[in-house]
Amino acid sequence: MNRHRITDRPPSEWSPEEYAKRVRLARLQSPEEKLLLGPRLFDIACKRVKKIIRKENPNANEDRVRELLEERLTLARKLEDAGESAQQVLPTLWM
Numbered sequence: 001m002n003r004h005r006i007t008d009r010p011p012s013e014w015s016p017e018e019y020a021k022r023v024r025l026a027r028l029q030s031p032e033e034k035l036l037l038g039p040r041l042f043d044i045a046c047k048r049v050k051k052i053i054r055k056e057n058p059n060a061n062e063d064r065v066r067e068l069l070e071e072r073l074t075l076a077r078k079l080e081d082a083g084e085s086a087q088q089v090l091p092t093l094w095m
Contacts, residue, residue, distance in 0.1 A: 053068045
C-alpha cells in the first residue's frame with residue numbers, strides 16, 4: 001500500500017508543482033487506498049475547523065468546541081443538500 005503523508009495545509013497553499021505531484025500520486029492509488037483516505041481527510045479537516053473555532057471562542061471548553069463543529073457540519077450539509085457550495089458560503093469552515 002502506498003503511504004503518502006497527508007498534511008493539514010490547504011490546497012490553496014500548494015505550489016503548482018506540489019498540486020501536480022499530488023494529483024499524480026492520487027491517480028496511482030488503488031480504489032481501496034482512496035476509500036481509506038476519506039476518513040483521514042475528514043479528521044484533518046475537523047481538526048483544522050476546531051482550531052478556527054478555538055480562536056473564535058477562546059473560552060470554549062472541548063465539549064463546546066465539539067458542539068460548534070457539529071453545528072457547522074450540519075449547516076454545511078444543509079447547504080450542500082440545497083445545491084449551495086458550503087465552501088463558498090462559509091469559507092471559514094475550510095480555512
